[in-house]
Amino acid sequence: MSRRPVSVAYKAIDDTARTIVLLGTGLALLSIALAWMIARNAAAPVRAMTQAARQLGRDPSMTMLPRFGGSQEFFELSASLRSLLRRIGVAEQESHRVETQSTLIERRFHAEIATLQRVADTDPLTGLLNRRSFLMHADDAMLHHDRHQRSLSILVADIDVFKRVNDSYGHPAGDEVIRQVGFLLEAGVRSSDKVARFGGEEFVILLRDADEDQARHLAERMRLAVRAAVIHHAGLEIRVTISIGGAVISTNDTDIQALIERADRALYDAKSQGRDCVSMDSRDTASPIQNVA
Structure with missing residues (x-):
């Protein structure tokens, strides 16, 4: 019996093993390639959706995700996300509508409050301050005088023989x-002063930081x-x-009403002087300015 060399005896086995290894390696590489392609194809819609979602957050003009293909599961996920975004969009629109309506209501409310405040503070015939509003300003001016010892004057003006008109x-x-006289009185004072219609043909003027000479000058100019x-x-x-009566604050005036009463007394003095004149009430005597022809 003859024997073959070992190398010859195992050559066929080596060739077979090598073939098996090559085939296995080829199959493994092919499997990896197929797996990679499958994964890539499966992940592509996910990447596309991720990119679209990122763009959705950055681009205000983009309000909805596009439709995506792919597996049934991915299609259902895409449809669910679109539905969710649609609901969010509707909720945002409703929120914006409610916010806009709320803002309009708030503005209208403030405008109505401002209108009511003007109505409450002004005389309907002349548009000047009414008595209540004037006294609020006058009380504030009185407090300013008490704190800083600043001068304060009141003028009371009355249309002469108005019943005849x-x-x-x-x-x-x-x-x-009455409207035109109120307009002229307001036009003749400074921006810091206040003019009010107290009723009928009577007007009251508050002059801040005005001594007797300044008050007299303003009163004469208005007359x-x-x-x-x-x-x-x-x-x-x-x-x-x-006719105009005026008074400057003094230590004897306990409140603004006392100052108004002194100016009102000076008005009667002006009337008794023949009307169409100015009379200032001081702590000693009232000094009327006679009619200037």
Whole structure:
């Protein structure tokens, strides 16, 4: 019996083993390649959705995810996300609508409050301060005087023989006269001063930081402005004059009402002087300024 060399005997086995290894390696590489391709194809929609979601958060014009293909599970996930985003969009729109409506209501509320405040603070005929609002400003000016010892004056103006205007031209003409006189009085004072209609044909003026000479000068300027004015109403030309009484704060005035009463007494002095003049009430005597022709 002849024997073959070992190398020859095992050559066929080695060849077979090598073939098996090569085939195994090839199959493994092919499996890896297929797995990679499958994973890539499966992950592509996920990456696309991730990119779209990232863009959705950055681009205000983009409000919805696009439709994605892929497996049934991925399709259902995409549809669910789109539905969720749609619901979020509806909720955001509703929230924006409610916020806008709330802002409009708030603005309207503040406007109505401001309108009511103006109505409560002003005289409806002239648009000037009414008595209540004027006294609030006057009390504040009184506190300022008490703290800082600043001068404070009050003027009380009254349209002379106003009943004659109503009797001669009618009440609508009288209302126009009151409006125009109020306008002239307000135009003749400084921005820090306050003019109010106390009722009828009577006006009260608060002058901050005004001594007797300054108050007298302002009062005289207002008197002359009214005297020179021609008031037109329904084809009529109406002329009127005013008398003014004034007073400057003193240590004897316990409150603003006391100062107004002194100015009111000075007004009666001006009327008794023949009207169309200014009278200032001091702590000693009232010193009227006679009519300047």
